[in-house]
Amino acid sequence: MTALTALPPLREVIAKHGLSASKALGQNFLFDGQLLARIAAVPGDLRDAEVFEVGPGPGGLTRALLAAGARVTAVERDRRCIPALAELAEAYPGKLRVIEGDALDTDPASLFDGRPHIVANLPYNVGTALLVRWLSADWRPWWQSLTLMFQKEVAERIVAAPGSGAYGRLAVLAQWRSTARIAMTVHRSAFTPPPKVMSAVVHIEPATAPAGVDFTTLERLTAAAFGQRRKMLRQSLKAVPGALDALATLGIDETRRAETVSVPEFVAIAAALDAG
């Protein structure tokens, strides 16, 4: 019998430890072992790989990651979950390290010698903030890949192409030096309790960073451009010093709107700003 089959069903764990779902903590739990195994398979072969998980809760995804052979470090804010996770750590000696705390106050890079995969069914209220933080790391980043559950609408914004309504700052930040794709959509009924909207798992892998572009410049540029997304660039980028000159030099028509500007074009504008 493997450790996974020897474990009590997750619903029993929830009942035993009184883990009624807290809305404030974004708790929507997954219990379906097959679905969890599919999510854990998204990053690829995890045998002996290090994984950082945010918000293990009662440990459903954690179980799937451990069963896939990963060594997991998990940060959980809800103190009630810690005893349940300690039982899981006992079933997988030396494979699960649980840290009680807020992921927003944790410096995960310092927890690993190598480059972990990050895999998480994120609490929706902090998901985007964590994603932007991980995308703003020094490149190549301290993580190997990101496999993250988001509300489907947020996932679509991360992978969006120019010209679509979903295309914006998040797409540019996620795609300018990474590849981002939706690995699977997850029906709301898979969660307990079910959230109001559908979800999707996004997979992001770092790619080569274009030379001469600072993350903060790109962030400032996209914040200005998409802050007034219906306006022409000559209006939305007016307050960014040097941006209109950069458009002229690069031959980018200043009457275009931000949502038509491709990721390489944003990168070129940012590079011109950093060079100037």
Ligand code: SAM
């Ligand atoms: N991983 C579990 C699963 O898939 O069933 C639970 C996912 S639930 C959507 C989000 C989890 O994140 C909850 O366990 C919640 O307590 C935890 N959480 C919420 N905010 C957090 C934070 N700031 N830092 C760490 N964990 C947090």
